Amino acid sequence: MINIKKLDRELLSVEKPARYVGSELNSVIKNKEDVSIRFAFAFPDVYEVGMSHTGLHILYHLLNSKDNIWCERVFAPWTDMEKVMRKNDIPLYGLESKDELKKFDFVGFTLQYEMSYTNVLNMLNLADIPIRSKDRTEDMPIVIAGGPCAYNPEPLYEVVDLFTIGESEELILELMELYEKEKISGFNKLSFLEKAAHIEGVYVPRFYEETYNDDGTIKERKILNSNAKEVITKRIIKDLDKSFYPEKSILPYIDVVHDRVVLEVFRGCTRGCRFCQAGMVYRPVREKSPDTLVNQVESLINSTGHDEISLTSLSTGDYSCLPDLTLQLLDKYENKNVSISLPSLRLDSMTFDIIERLQEVRKSGLTFAPEAGTQRMRDVINKNLTEEQILGPVETAFNLGWSTVKLYFMIGLPGETMEDVMGIKELSYKVKDKFFQRPKEEIKGNLKINVSASCFVPKPFTPFQWVKQDSMDEFYDKAKSLQKEIKDKKVSFSYHEPKLSYLEAVFARGDRRLSDALIKAFEKGCRFDGWYDVFDFNKWMEAFEETDTVPDFFAKRERELTEVLPWDFIDTGITKKFLISEYNNAMKALTTSDCRQQCYNCGVNHKLIGGACPHVINS
Amino acid sequence: MSLIVKYTKTGNLKYISHLDVLRFIQRAVKRAGIDAKYSEGFNPHMKTSFGFPLSLGIESIGEYFEIELNEDIKPDDFVNRMNVVMPKEMQILKAAYSEDSRSLMARSSYTEYLFNVEFVNLDFNKLNELIKEIIETGIVFSKQKKNKKNKIITKEYNTKDFITYLNAFEKTGKTVIEAIFITTETGSMKADDLIKIISDSGFNIDYYTILKVDTLDENRKSLL
Numbered sequence: 001m002i003n004i005k006k007l008d009r010e011l012l013s014v015e016k017p018a019r020y021v022g023s024e025l026n027s028v029i030k031n032k033e034d035v036s037i038r039f040a041f042a043f044p045d046v047y048e049v050g051m052s053h054t055g056l057h058i059l060y061h062l063l064n065s066k067d068n069i070w071c072e073r074v075f076a077p078w079t080d081m082e083k084v085m086r087k088n089d090i091p092l093y094g095l096e097s098k099d100e101l102k103k104f105d106f107v108g109f110t111l112q113y114e115m116s117y118t119n120v121l122n123m124l125n126l127a128d129i130p131i132r133s134k135d136r137t138e139d140m141p142i143v144i145a146g147g148p149c150a151y152n153p154e155p156l157y158e159v160v161d162l163f164t165i166g167e168s169e170e171l172i173l174e175l176m177e178l179y180e181k182e183k184i185s186g187f188n189k190l191s192f193l194e195k196a197a198h199i200e201g202v203y204v205p206r207f208y209e210e211t212y213n214d215d216g217t218i219k220e221r222k223i224l225n226s227n228a229k230e231v232i233t234k235r236i237i238k239d240l241d242k243s244f245y246p247e248k249s250i251l252p253y254i255d256v257v258h259d260r261v262v263l264e265v266f267r268g269c270t271r272g273c274r275f276c277q278a279g280m281v282y283r284p285v286r287e288k289s290p291d292t293l294v295n296q297v298e299s300l301i302n303s304t305g306h307d308e309i310s311l312t313s314l315s316t317g318d319y320s321c322l323p324d325l326t327l328q329l330l331d332k333y334e335n336k337n338v339s340i341s342l343p344s345l346r347l348d349s350m351t352f353d354i355i356e357r358l359q360e361v362r363k364s365g366l367t368f369a370p371e372a373g374t375q376r377m378r379d380v381i382n383k384n385l386t387e388e389q390i391l392g393p394v395e396t397a398f399n400l401g402w403s404t405v406k407l408y409f410m411i412g413l414p415g416e417t418m419e420d421v422m423g424i425k426e427l428s429y430k431v432k433d434k435f436f437q438r439p440k441e442e443i444k445g446n447l448k449i450n451v452s453a454s455c456f457v458p459k460p461f462t463p464f465q466w467v468k469q470d471s472m473d474e475f476y477d478k479a480k481s482l483q484k485e486i487k488d489k490k491v492s493f494s495y496h497e498p499k500l501s502y503l504e505a506v507f508a509r510g511d512r513r514l515s516d517a518l519i520k521a522f523e524k525g526c527r528f529d530g531w532y533d534v535f536d537f538n539k540w541m542e543a544f545e546e547t548d549t550v551p552d553f554f555a556k557r558e559r560e561l562t563e564v565l566p567w568d569f570i571d572t573g574i575t576k577k578f579l580i581s582e583y584n585n586a587m588k589a590l591t592t593s594d595c596r597q598q599c600y601n602c603g604v605n606h607k608l609i610g611g612a613c614p615h616v617i618n619s
Numbered sequence: 620m621s622l623i624v625k626y627t628k629t630g631n632l633k634y635i636s637h638l639d640v641l642r643f644i645q646r647a648v649k650r651a652g653i654d655a656k657y658s659e660g661f662n663p664h665m666k667t668s669f670g671f672p673l674s675l676g677i678e679s680i681g682e683y684f685e686i687e688l689n690e691d692i693k694p695d696d697f698v699n700r701m702n703v704v705m706p707k708e709m710q711i712l713k714a715a716y717s718e719d720s721r722s723l724m725a726r727s728s729y730t731e732y733l734f735n736v737e738f739v740n741l742d743f744n745k746l747n748e749l750i751k752e753i754i755e756t757g758i759v760f761s762k763q764k765k766n767k768k769n770k771i772i773t774k775e776y777n778t779k780d781f782i783t784y785l786n787a788f789e790k791t792g793k794t795v796i797e798a799i800f801i802t803t804e805t806g807s808m809k810a811d812d813l814i815k816i817i818s819d820s821g822f823n824i825d826y827y828t829i830l831k832v833d834t835l836d837e838n839r840k841s842l843l
């Protein structure tokens with residue numbers, strides 16, 4: 001255990017000390033002597049962000065459901081706490097036992113966004129664990145990582161011993177079983193990693209080597225260890241109704257980002273938006289049944305006393321039993337002061353009588369995500385929405401009494417012209433007109449339209465994985481022109497910082513050669529890069545320079561369709577052929593319909609399901 | 620019907636702020652399935668009221684809240700049902716229906732503390748002299764405060780206006796100080812200030828913990 005008195009002396013000097021002490025209701029305390037595997041679930045961001053992440057709650061309770069495993073949590077200490085820890089020699093520790101991380105068998109990071117990579121490094125360093133896996137001795141924890149960013153694991157290849165690709169509820173237990181066995185027969189890290197490499201979905205980067213052409217592109221990947229597979233296939237959970245879901249969730253004392261019961265209703269998405277990595281890599285769609293969900297809601301409400309239920313997924317409105325489920329939940333909870341919210345709801349597909357009863361939505365205003373301002377641009381990105389399909393629901397919402405509307409757009413989409421950019425303004429003004437084009441007596445409330453634009457980041461495993469990102473100058477030009485043009489008291493405009501999106505783009509499609517720059521940036525003090533007030537762009541540029549890394553090569557370069565991409569060895573189920581055909585359609589502004597109506601053979605049917613996707617209506 | 624409830628806040632929960640405790644307890648009431656009264660209106664909230672906030676970093680075995688209920692529940696049942704859904708660091712000790720119509724804060728006149736102090740090279744006689752001075756002649760100390768205009772001003776206070784009882788003794792190598800503070804609405808002298816006064820008087824303190832033992836009424840009796 002770390003020195004508790006030392007910690008106690010300092011904790012009152014940091015912001016929100018409750019971030020660092022654990023002891024929440026439903027957190028799990030076990031007897032060290034009774035377990036053989038100590039697992040630290042590491043979330044490389046602050047407590048409040050990490051505790052709002054559903055995956056953490058699932059894996060935490062899943063691992064703890066096994067008698068031989070004790071899973072604890074650890075988050076990135078905020079900058080004030082880091083200073084205190086370094087000054088007083090307090091190593092990073094597991095919140096439950098307060099044991100140093102170094103004593104654990106596993107440290108498992110979840111990689112939710114690229115901008116958390118320096119935090120991964122910093123957390124290892126604070127735990128006194130060497131950053132590079134080759135510098136870690138046999139008695140040190142095995143560092144594993146999973147989550148959406150693991151679909152391109154290469155920038156972290158030197159740091160992480162083993163990646164888990166895809167959904168890990170089953171995989172993680174197989175890994176633990178293997179570890180337990182290996183431990184009994186005399187543990188050796190290499191032999192463990194070799195055996196682990198045979199588990200589907202496991203990627204051990206040290207078993208591969210990459211060579212490059214003169215122009216900097218990848219020449220080939222060589223296998224260095226006979227246990228390593230050529231292709232790593234992502235894991236999926238076939239039946240979500242049968243899959244583990246915790247009956248309890250840890251109840252934080254302090255306000256966290258999502259202070260409510262969060263329940264995923266289905267995984268995957270059929271919309272096929274071409275910019276969206278999640279929409280591609282989480283295929284196929286798998287729904288939970290309303291019965292399962294109602295039971296899960298009940299036990300979670302009972303174990304936490306939360307007063308809000310949030311039904312999430314990539315596109316909750318597409319859930320086939322949504323009316324049935326929401327009405328069941330409303331009937332059950334409306335009179336118990338429990339409210340229901342439906343984020344990521346596409347209002348074109350939603351009946352308003354349900355929304356009307358969801359008062360939580362009313363309070364926070366309505367969100368629409370047209371993503372692009374012109375029809376042509378929306379066709380390019382395959383956001384299958386016409387102007388009428390945007391303005392129609394907006395009008396309905398106004399008629400029902402809403403007056404605050406958020407509109408989300410992207411700038412820098414492939415093939416975007418200034419006309420497309422200005423389309424954002426025009427569409428926003430049309431939304432405004434809808435409000436005032438109603439009979440005078442019906443116009444109530446104070447109209448507020450918040451328009452926000454994010455900078456497009458091309459992601460692996462999307463039809464846009466080959467395209468170049470706009471330069472920062474182009475982003476600023478576009479954003480600033482919009483800022484100049486949108487001059488209306490009712491309409492406000494804000495944009496996401498291009499520098500952050502640039503760095504995100506570098507790492508999203510980066511390869512092994514970014515490792516040195518990443519470590520350098522960490523050494524220079526980069527942390528919490530996703531937090532704009534902490535983010536230090538200049539330090540990053542220095543780090544690239546000092547390590548002879550050209551970030552533009554990763555962000556701003558158009559790739560040939562034939563180029564070997566750093567993530568090509570991972571199989572998400574979706575074929576490259578499908579991605580190329582979608583890329584070609586995009587260039588011609590041709591749309592592909594929602595694959596609930598018609599299957600486009602993206603590949604997950606043959607490769608992951610072994611048959612047609614069950615959700616296709618015409619199959 | 621208004622129920623007065625006494626509870627603890629120990630261990631790591633000493634780092635949880637007053638507002639967070641408030642929300643946590645309201646959720647516990649829900650988990651326990653107790654039928655509490657809610658305010659009317661668009662955004663109804665549970666009708667509870669709490670005593671003076673406990674400073675962050677202090678443990679307590681004498682915290683109070685008051686709750687209005689729709690159901691006629693036996694106080695003992697309330698205690699049992701709540702404790703099932705509360706962590707071990709926050710347990711309900713007692714509950715009773717109240718006949719006093721004054722608010723919890725209005726009833727709080729004194730606060731009793733226990734300080735566990737680890738001194739380096741302590742001269743116990745000197746400590747006793749200091750204690751005498753603190754309650755008899757009083758020691759003047761100053762604190763920075765924000766005034767109504769949000770300006771920072773320095774104000775002076777005298778310990779004898781705030782502490783009515785102070786006694787130190789040694790127990791298994793450690794020094795224990797018992798204290799009774801007068802509860803003031805402004806919270807002008809906090810338990811931590813006493814530690815600061817002792818260390819400013821030349822005592823070397825390595826480590827300390829503070830436990831609030833109870834809130835006392837005007838007759839120096841426990842509120843419950």
Ligand code: SF4
Nearest residue numbers: 595599600602605613
């Ligand atoms: S296989 Fe067909 S139906 Fe299934 S996700 Fe791919 S395109 Fe959609």
